[in-house]
Amino acid sequence: MALNYDPNLIGKVFETTDAVEVKAERVQSFCETLGETNPLYAEGKVAPPAYAVTFRNGRHFFQHVPRFGRAGFDAGKDVEFVRPIRAGDKITLSSHVKEIYEKTGRTGTMVFVVVRSTLINQDGQEVAHIDHRFMSRT
Amino acid sequence: MKTFADVHIGDTLGPVHQFVSKDQCRKYANSAGLPAARFTDDDGARKEGLPGMILPGNMSLGLLSKLVTDWIGADGGARMIRLSTTYRVPVQPDHTLTLQGFITHATEAERTAEIDVWIENEEAERLVTGTATVQFDR
Numbered sequence: 001m002a003l004n005y006d007p008n009l010i011g012k013v014f015e016t017t018d019a020v021e022v023k024a025e026r027v028q029s030f031c032e033t034l035g036e037t038n039p040l041y042a043e044g045k046v047a048p049p050a051y052a053v054t055f056r057n058g059r060h061f062f063q064h065v066p067r068f069g070r071a072g073f074d075a076g077k078d079v080e081f082v083r084p085i086r087a088g089d090k091i092t093l094s095s096h097v098k099e100i101y102e103k104t105g106r107t108g109t110m111v112f113v114v115v116r117s118t119l120i121n122q123d124g125q126e127v128a129h130i131d132h133r134f135m136s137r138t
Numbered sequence: 139m140k141t142f143a144d145v146h147i148g149d150t151l152g153p154v155h156q157f158v159s160k161d162q163c164r165k166y167a168n169s170a171g172l173p174a175a176r177f178t179d180d181d182g183a184r185k186e187g188l189p190g191m192i193l194p195g196n197m198s199l200g201l202l203s204k205l206v207t208d209w210i211g212a213d214g215g216a217r218m219i220r221l222s223t224t225y226r227v228p229v230q231p232d233h234t235l236t237l238q239g240f241i242t243h244a245t246e247a248e249r250t251a252e253i254d255v256w257i258e259n260e261e262a263e264r265l266v267t268g269t270a271t272v273q274f275d276r
Contacts, residue, residue, distance in 0.1 A: 026169075033166035034200045035156065038212050049218050050203035053196045054170045074195040076224040076268075081217070 003111060005066040009097055014064045016094040019122065020055065022047060024087040030054065047085040052128040053077060055093045055119055065097060068111040068136045075112060075135035082126045090122040098131060102138075109138045139215035142244070142274040145251045151209045151239030156201065158193065163231040166197045192228040198266045199223045202255045205237045206270045216274040219250075223268040233259055239270070249274040 024044030030051055031042045041048040085091065098116040102109060113134045119127040160180075167177035172194045175182025180190040203221055210216045229235065236258040243252035250273045257266040 029169050033162060033169050034197070034204055035162075036204055038207060040212050040214075041207075048200070048203060048207060049221065050196070050200035053199060056171055074225060076222070077195070077199055078220070078222040079199070080220050082219075084217075 003068065003100060003102055005100060009064065009066070010099070011096055012064075013094050013096045015058050015061055017055070017058050017092055019090040019092045022051075022085055022087050022089045022091060027051060027087060045087050047087075049079070049081045049084075051085055052079060052081065052119060053130060055091055055117070057093065057095050057115075057117065061095055065113060065115065066100070068113075069138035072113070072134045072136040075133040077133065078131040080129040082128055083121075085119075085121075085127055089127075091127060092120050093117050094120070107137075111136050111138055139213040140209075140211055140274070141215055142246070142249045142251075145241060145244045145274075147241050147244055149241045151205055151241075151253065151255070152237050154205060154208075154237040155234055156237060157234045158197075158201075158229075158231050160191055160231045163191060163193050163197065166200070167194055170194065170196055172196070188228060189230065191231055193231060195223070195225045195266075198225065198229055198257055199268075201235070201237055201257065202266065202268055202270070205239055205255060206253065206272065209239070210272060214275070216272050218270055219273045220271040221255075221268060222270075223266055225266055227259075227263065227265045229257060229259075229265045235259065235265075236262075249276060 027047045028044040095117040099114040102111050115132045117130045121127050164178045177194050183191045206218050239253045239255040253270045255268045256264045
């Protein structure tokens, strides 16, 4: 079954978030929730790599993302860590729909929407690329 | 400091046995801006058809990221440059999770190691699987 969506939305960036400053206290709190004790991260000056996935799209972004079937779930992520995130960095995030595809498995047909987010710091340097795979059952 | 010479295909990371409480799951969810009922409240999660609270996918990613960065160590010498995760089965808190990794490839020219990583429950069921790439300094 062909998926019904506007192919022109693939690759289109709908919005870029306002810059969010990375606070050492927030990095420390994040580390505590994961049991992180490595002083490189636990002191809050450098964020552990997984901190990159805590940056969120604006609330309007998902208005532009097509929905298929029942409520979607987070199916996984592919994260490329380009450079470390440090306390004091100001991070913006811009996202676009990278890909939409369908898979049929033992449990039925699933639709995957892949949203690619790019994190950029205050110097215009790319910090991370994150492909979020959202899965819905049709 | 870990170096590329320390990398051998077949070497393992872990196993690390980690009990994740509901309170820890709630703290992560709130810290990461994911205060949805499915991550914070058993009754709310059941209303969504889940067996109870589950860990955010990002938290599972964080635990696997920590497995790899702990293996790298605090002295540096290497950096995780990529981590991909697939959420196969919801991960429930108040259980002891086992985190493991296995080095599958080493590429001399790029000084990289590819590591399969995963999270198991007490029944040795793989809940989350993934692949990490670590790049060593020259």
